[in-house]
Amino acid sequence: MSSLKKLLLGEQGLVVIFALAFVIVSLTVPNFLTERNMLGLLQSVVTIGIVACTMMFCLASRDFDLSVGSTVAFSGMVAVMASNATGSIILGLLAALVCGGVVGLVNGVVIARFRINALITTLATMQIVRGLALIASDGRAVGINDPAFYQLALSKFFGVPTPIWIMAALFVVFGFVLNRTVFGKNTLAIGGNPEASRLAGVNVITMRIWIFALQGLVCAIAGVLLASRITSGQPNAATGLELSVISACVLGGVSLAGGRAAMTGVIVGVLIMGIAENVMNLLNIQAFYQYVVRGLILLIAVLLDNLRSTAVGRRG
Amino acid sequence: MTDFLQFNGISKGYPGVQALSDVSFSVRKGAVHGLMGENGAGKSTLIRLLSGDQPADAGEIRIDGQPQHYSSVRDAFQAGVIVIHQELQLVPELTVAENLWLGRFPGKGGVINSRTLIETVRQKLAEIGIDVDPSTKVGQLSIGERQMVEIAKAVMLDARVIALDDPTSSLSSRESEILFALIAKLKAKGTIILYVSHRLDEIFRLCDSLTVLRDGKLAAHHPDIGEVTRDQIISEMVGREISNIWGYKPREAGAVRLKVRDLSGSKLPVPISFDVRAGEILGFFGLIGAGRSEMTRLVYGADNRRSGSVEVDGVKVAPDSPPQSIRSGMVLCPEDRKHDGIVQGRSIEENIAISSRRHFSPFGILSPRKEADLADTFIARLKVRTPSRKQDIINLSGGNQQKVILGRWLSEQGVKVLIIDEPTRGIDVGAKSEIYEILYDLAAGGMAIVVISSELPEVMGITDRIMVMCQGRVAADIPRTEFDERRILAAALPDTSPVAAAQS
Numbered sequence: 138m139s140s141l142k143k144l145l146l147g148e149q150g151l152v153v154i155f156a157l158a159f160v161i162v163s164l165t166v167p168n169f170l171t172e173r174n175m176l177g178l179l180q181s182v183v184t185i186g187i188v189a190c191t192m193m194f195c196l197a198s199r200d201f202d203l204s205v206g207s208t209v210a211f212s213g214m215v216a217v218m219a220s221n222a223t224g225s226i227i228l229g230l231l232a233a234l235v236c237g238g239v240v241g242l243v244n245g246v247v248i249a250r251f252r253i254n255a256l257i258t259t260l261a262t263m264q265i266v267r268g269l270a271l272i273a274s275d276g277r278a279v280g281i282n283d284p285a286f287y288q289l290a291l292s293k294f295f296g297v298p299t300p301i302w303i304m305a306a307l308f309v310v311f312g313f314v315l316n317r318t319v320f321g322k323n324t325l326a327i328g329g330n331p332e333a334s335r336l337a338g339v340n341v342i343t344m345r346i347w348i349f350a351l352q353g354l355v356c357a358i359a360g361v362l363l364a365s366r367i368t369s370g371q372p373n374a375a376t377g378l379e380l381s382v383i384s385a386c387v388l389g390g391v392s393l394a395g396g397r398a399a400m401t402g403v404i405v406g407v408l409i410m411g412i413a414e415n416v417m418n419l420l421n422i423q424a425f426y427q428y429v430v431r432g433l434i435l436l437i438a439v440l441l442d443n444l445r446s447t448a449v450g451r452r453g
Numbered sequence: 454m455t456d457f458l459q460f461n462g463i464s465k466g467y468p469g470v471q472a473l474s475d476v477s478f479s480v481r482k483g484a485v486h487g488l489m490g491e492n493g494a495g496k497s498t499l500i501r502l503l504s505g506d507q508p509a510d511a512g513e514i515r516i517d518g519q520p521q522h523y524s525s526v527r528d529a530f531q532a533g534v535i536v537i538h539q540e541l542q543l544v545p546e547l548t549v550a551e552n553l554w555l556g557r558f559p560g561k562g563g564v565i566n567s568r569t570l571i572e573t574v575r576q577k578l579a580e581i582g583i584d585v586d587p588s589t590k591v592g593q594l595s596i597g598e599r600q601m602v603e604i605a606k607a608v609m610l611d612a613r614v615i616a617l618d619d620p621t622s623s624l625s626s627r628e629s630e631i632l633f634a635l636i637a638k639l640k641a642k643g644t645i646i647l648y649v650s651h652r653l654d655e656i657f658r659l660c661d662s663l664t665v666l667r668d669g670k671l672a673a674h675h676p677d678i679g680e681v682t683r684d685q686i687i688s689e690m691v692g693r694e695i696s697n698i699w700g701y702k703p704r705e706a707g708a709v710r711l712k713v714r715d716l717s718g719s720k721l722p723v724p725i726s727f728d729v730r731a732g733e734i735l736g737f738f739g740l741i742g743a744g745r746s747e748m749t750r751l752v753y754g755a756d757n758r759r760s761g762s763v764e765v766d767g768v769k770v771a772p773d774s775p776p777q778s779i780r781s782g783m784v785l786c787p788e789d790r791k792h793d794g795i796v797q798g799r800s801i802e803e804n805i806a807i808s809s810r811r812h813f814s815p816f817g818i819l820s821p822r823k824e825a826d827l828a829d830t831f832i833a834r835l836k837v838r839t840p841s842r843k844q845d846i847i848n849l850s851g852g853n854q855q856k857v858i859l860g861r862w863l864s865e866q867g868v869k870v871l872i873i874d875e876p877t878r879g880i881d882v883g884a885k886s887e888i889y890e891i892l893y894d895l896a897a898g899g900m901a902i903v904v905i906s907s908e909l910p911e912v913m914g915i916t917d918r919i920m921v922m923c924q925g926r927v928a929a930d931i932p933r934t935e936f937d938e939r940r941i942l943a944a945a946l947p948d949t950s951p952v953a954a955a956q957s
């Protein structure tokens with residue numbers, strides 16, 4: 138009994154729970170464990186998964202970003218419009234990256250340099266950027282002229298669609314950045330104690346600006362892939378994405394109080410959200426119930442996390 | 454008369470500090486009992502145990518012969534023990550009457566009977582002679598009046614033992630007189646008052662008996678205060694000769710390493726200048742609010758300068774940037790370790806490597822092996838007591854945390870100037886001497902060291918020279934050969950205290 142408790146509440150508790158859930162679902166839900174369904178599942182979490190990589194850094198340094206959904210929609214929009222206008226997909230992609238990066242940079246500068254609360258700042262930019270997307274497209278979807286643009290989402294390597302590869306690559310890259318680079322360690326240190334980190338020589342302002350700028354860039358990547366998949370730039374795409382992404386991070390054990398994050402946790406968090414949705418679709422459960430289930434999963438995850446940290450506290 | 458309140462063999466330890474060891478004494482019914490001791494002698498710990506806030510490691514408290522086993526403040530209330538702390542526990546937004554009834558409002562079915570509420574309180578206040586309107590909001594009362602309300606609350610709960618922790622520290626002399634009259638009334642009712650204070654005149658005036666604590670042990674117990682003298686109490690409080698814990702060794706001072714000229718900032722308006730030489734330990738002493746820590750933060754670049762320059766080995770340090778200061782070879786161990794020093798939730802290893810890892814992380818990519826070696830080196834060299842370098846720094850004692858922060862800076866190659874603010878605050882005696890040893894070694898190796906401390910014996914014990922600060926200015930610069938307690942204190946004390954100036 139106590140070893141089971143140790144396993145569930147230990148460092149890898151979430152992974153264990155995830156593995157159990159995966160096995161149970163595979164055995165009980167028909168058509169779940171098929172190649173087609175697995176790829177569909179992964180494809181459905183690409184946007185959340187990509188954005189969660191940098192949201193993890195944001196949360197780990199005690200910040201917060203609500204503008205990700207709008208930035209994804211806006212940069213997707215820009216990619217489509219720019220490549221339509223110039224006839225070059227490369228230029229379109231670059232324009233999207235620049236726009237995403239600029240939104241992130243503005244967030245970072247306002248939050249870190251001018252010391253405005255991150256929640257308020259990104260709440261504002263969330264609306265501004267959504268507005269820009271609507272203005273640019275006059276509120277309508279913008280179709281893609283060059284069919285090659287579709288290939289971004291449709292192409293496959295070894296039978297696996299490109300967006301999944303990109304997500305996997307970003308998981309690896311950001312996992313490495315978090316655990317094995319000065320940037321990652323400084324992020325966690327800032328989240329643990331910002332003032333102590335500053336006095337210890339960490340350039341806190343620059344770090345925070347970088348984290349937000351990266352977040353913007355990564356949103357742009359997600360936005361381009363999303364536009365390619367839905368074959369148009371949609372000004373209303375990815376609404377509510379910020380909450381799903383933050384949920385996935387929290388599910389993955391990232392502390393909202395900062396200082397604690399793990400890439401494996403975030404990946405598992407993303408997959409749990411994806412599986413829950415996928416299973417409910419397979420079982421033909423009405424979409425409305427899915428909100429309730431997602432909320433419940435999040436609540437249970439934080440309660441578990443709370444149990445875990447009190448258990449750790451008692452040990453220490 | 455019988456002994457009503459007894460402490461039998463009370464011991465209590467915190468990580469790294471034995472706050473109380475085997476303290477036993479007893480107090481008669483209806484006595485005002487004084488509790489004295491230096492800072493850190495164990496008075497507050499004893500009060501905390503009595504209040505039920507924390508359990509003792511060993512020993513028991515008996516009231517009227519009954520052993521008490523309370524495990525919460527509420528249990529202590531029920532046993533009739535109430536501790537009135539320096540920070541008062543009242544809700545400013547509620548009225549006096551509401552505060553006194555808080556937690557057990559009179560009335561039926563959740564509807565408060567406000568007449569009973571006010572009238573009972575009015576009666577009680579009149580009975581013990583407190584002149585406060587029960588329907589006033591507590592937030593509108595003076596500190597002294599709030600304290601009266603706290604005491605009234607204790608009386609309403611039929612307290613048998615009331616402990617007052619330095620109650621007059623924030624009272625005017627008129628308010629103190631009212632408090633003393635109130636204490637006399639409670640005493641006449643048979644209540645025991647445990648009176649913690651630094652003020653000998655109050656102790657002699659109010660108390661019937663007295664206990665002196667020193668280093669967590671019972672230094673003296675006087676059942677009748679008439680039999681002791683002031684001098685006797687002072688020597689009991691100070692006790693041992695403490696000169697040998699410093700272990701000062703004279704050193705040769707070399708060339709000037711740190712040169713501060715006309716430095717000022719928004720919290721330190723008067724420009725300040727000084728030099729520190731290689732191998733020298735310069736002390737800064739001053740009362741709280743004298744500007745020592747503000748000066749420190751300005752020199753290090755933690756706060757923004759308004760004017761002036763800072764040079765290390767003749768090279769100007771870029772202003773307002775801790776990273777630049779570190780690159781110039783100047784580092785700071787901050788005053789408030791918990792808030793400004795340690796990174797909670799991260800390991801000792803990470804806390805040590807946080808700054809110096811840039812030297813061995815090509816392109817920002819870490820070398821876990823080197824980081825581990827670095828941590829092990831400094832854990833061994835500075836004798837950090839920990840089971841592992843992976844331990845969360847929050848679990849270490851104050852002394853060990855301070856060593857980790859020192860390790861953080863010593864792992865930077867080529868530190869030339871070390872600024873250490875309150876090097877041993879909250880650190881027990883054993884670890885103190887170890888930290889002093891480290892400082893002497895570093896100074897002997899040619900580092901220029903600035904020590905800021907509010908403990909006069911410490912500054913006098915370990916530094917080569919003292920700069921005394923007072924009201925944001927340097928009031929005196931005294932070399933070790935001329936160290937004199939009186940002279941230093943005289944320089945630190947303002948001519949007119951701000952309180953007196955404000956009242957006149």
